[in-house]
Amino acid sequence: MYHVLLEQQVALVTGTAAGIGQEIARLFAEHGARLVLLDRNAEANQATADSLDPAGKRAIAVHLDVRDRPAIDRVISETIRDWGAIDVLINNAGVYPRQEFLTMTEGQWDEMLDINLKSMFHFQQAVLPHMIGRRRGKIVNISSVTFHLGIPNLVHYVASKGGVIGLTRSLAREVGAHNVHINCITPGAVLVEAEKAVVSDEQVRAFVAQQSLQRRILPIDIARAALFLSSELSDGMTGQTLNVDGGWVMH
Numbered sequence: 127m128y129h130v131l132l133e134q135q136v137a138l139v140t141g142t143a144a145g146i147g148q149e150i151a152r153l154f155a156e157h158g159a160r161l162v163l164l165d166r167n168a169e170a171n172q173a174t175a176d177s178l179d180p181a182g183k184r185a186i187a188v189h190l191d192v193r194d195r196p197a198i199d200r201v202i203s204e205t206i207r208d209w210g211a212i213d214v215l216i217n218n219a220g221v222y223p224r225q226e227f228l229t230m231t232e233g234q235w236d237e238m239l240d241i242n243l244k245s246m247f248h249f250q251q252a253v254l255p256h257m258i259g260r261r262r263g264k265i266v267n268i269s270s271v272t273f274h275l276g277i278p279n280l281v282h283y284v285a286s287k288g289g290v291i292g293l294t295r296s297l298a299r300e301v302g303a304h305n306v307h308i309n310c311i312t313p314g315a316v317l318v319e320a321e322k323a324v325v326s327d328e329q330v331r332a333f334v335a336q337q338s339l340q341r342r343i344l345p346i347d348i349a350r351a352a353l354f355l356s357s358e359l360s361d362g363m364t365g366q367t368l369n370v371d372g373g374w375v376m377h
């Protein structure tokens with residue numbers, strides 16, 4: 127009955143050139159969604175779109191930095207003009223460079239908060255009038271299990287991801303009466319190419335050892351949770367944080 131969960135629905139997904147966002151795009155395409163793929167890595171993002179829909183009719187790549195409000199306003203109004211509606215927004219783009227707190231510059235702090243948190247202010251403020259007007263919308267914000275754990279050398283990152291949970295909860299209360307659902311996901315240590323730059327194999331083994339499920343969490347695990355939160359399967363949920371970490375943190 128629920129084989130295809132997003133038939134003809136329009137979804138905006140950020141950070142689709144790689145990793146989790148790319149897998150969300152792939153799974154959503156499989157479930158019938160029409161996709162606007164947003165990333166600052168234009169070439170790799172176009173490759174994602176081409177792999178899903180070479181004709182460019184059901185998946186289009188847009189070169190965009192999630193800190194650029196005028197570009198966000200533009201893509202949202204053009205999507206509504208060309209495709210009639212926006213049903214789903216996935217705020218996934220994010221960065222996670224390590225930096226010791228005592229030597230962290232204000233610029234590094236601001237960059238982290240601007241990309242990982244302020245971008246979600248921009249996207250949601252830009253799309254919500256449309257969703258409220260239709261009395262329909264699903265928004266999924268990607269946070270991180272590190273918020274529950276606290277992690278050294280990632281103070282700015284963990285602060286940004288805690289902000290994502292706070293924003294999600296408060297905004298879900300503000301717009302729930304308009305039938306707009308806003309939830310977030312806290313992924314655990316997910317196997318993506320980008321992790322190689324920030325964690326060693328030994329650290330990864332230590333993460334897995336702390337999980338209940340003794341395997342790597344994969345992008346598809348997060349994509350499935352995003353699909354659930356974007357579809358009618360989660361119609362009774364808003365303001366929630368879905369933890370997908372192999373049973374590392376239980377709360």
Ligand SMILES: NC(=O)c1ccc[n+]([C@@H]2O[C@H](COP(=O)([O-])OP(=O)(O)OC[C@H]3O[C@@H](n4cnc5c(N)ncnc54)[C@H](O)[C@@H]3O)[C@@H](O)[C@H]2O)c1
Nearest residue numbers: 141143144145146165166191192219220270313315316320
């Ligand atoms: N991989 C993990 O273990 C893990 C765990 C918890 C949370 N997360 C979160 O999941 C999300 C995706 O992470 P990932 O591991 O897939 O990372 P990734 O580096 O593989 O992919 C992130 C994508 O976002 C894009 N991006 C980054 N900054 C951008 C900007 N300013 N504007 C537009 N696009 C931008 C990148 O180009 C890239 O394509 C992030 O929010 C991350 O914090 C990841």
